[in-house]
Amino acid sequence: MRIATAIIVMLMATPALAQSEPPQAVERAYVTARSVSPTPLGIDRERAAWLMERAESPAVAETDEQWRAHWAASADRDITTRGMVVLSGDLAQGCIDIRLGGCTSPSGGYVTMGEHQLFWQIQEGSTPEDGVGAGFVLLADSGAHLNPVAWDFDGVFYEPPVVFRQDDSLYVAVAGRSAGTGGFNVDRLFRWMPDAPEPLVQIDNETWRDTLDQHLPPGVSVWKGVAFNYPSLSADTALWRDQDGNCCPTGGRAVIGFEIRGDALVVIDVQADAHP
Structure with a gap:
């Protein structure tokens, strides 16, 4: 479910949003999806889109169920992805199977900063919801194998990641573009803490x-x-x-x-x- 950047600007508090209290089952699905997502800010944008949609929908129950099911599927997918074990040689053999159907990988490799390495794979394919699209996967090296630590599929094009240092912190940026003539940014930016339990923390690079x-x-x-x-x-x-x-x-x-x-x-x- 690709959420346009422009939606954020429209999502100011309005009386319409207070028509009915959001059901707890949908809120729980949102909270769970956010807790396991490597890009939780995207889940927050989806929640804002859900509240707008249900305020304007003549079929609120149907809208709520669609979003509940969407977040449940998102959480299941992200939990599965976090548990994957990947060998470095697998990156050249084909796509790490996360979301895209008919997936191909035009490029992959690793980026380094000092003694630290972060592996990556760019993917192209499609989904039933959005049609043709693209994605990326970032993987940390645990010594014996690689583990996915961040991924996203909101764009139709992504560039290889870039690592840089600012104020004694490491950052990883993946530039991407959305579909349409606007070519809006779907870039993802992370603070990289290689030895932390959660090595990549998403940085808000949209509300600027x-x-x-x-x-x-x-x-x-x-x-x-x-x-x-x-x-x-x-x-x-x-x-x-x-x-x-x-x-x-x-x-x-x-x-x-x-x-x-x-x-x-x-x-x-x-x-x-x-x-x-």
Whole structure:
């Protein structure tokens, strides 16, 4: 169930959301799915989408059951994936079977930082819910074998992971794009703590858009995905003016500067070459 980035902007508290109390069975399914997901922020976005959908649905019970079943299946899949044992040689033999049907793996390998290694596999295939799609899997080396520690399948294209260091912490970023002309970011960013029980902790790299307009010159905005350079904590983007078509931005370009504060990516500066 691929949730569009734009949904987040729409999910402000409204009276409609208070029409009925969400059923405990669905809430329990959400909590369980979140607790075992390597990308729990995505589960939070799904919950917000569920609340919006049930507020507008003429068949609330049916909507609730669809989301309960979705989260139950998601939890089962993630629990199974966490228990997988993978050999390094398996990465070149085909897809690690997590979600995609007809799966192929165009690339895989490992990234290093000092004495630490993190293995990875990019996947392409399809699901009945979303059609053609892609995903990635990150795997930690336990010595005798590899264990999946993070995975996601929200995009139609992913790049190999990048490891970088900021403020004495290690981070792993996987850039990805969603379907559609917007090419929205489905990048995933993690703090990497190789010796911790949970070696990858998801960093929020989406809600920075909520404050972006405060840093932009008047009359321009960012309509599509941006091109991140994670090691420099920056991103490049075109700028759109209100009268522009979706295809053709005329507002110039900007470089966005970020910091990682706590578990979130935060905009600190925008250098805009804005066209009048």
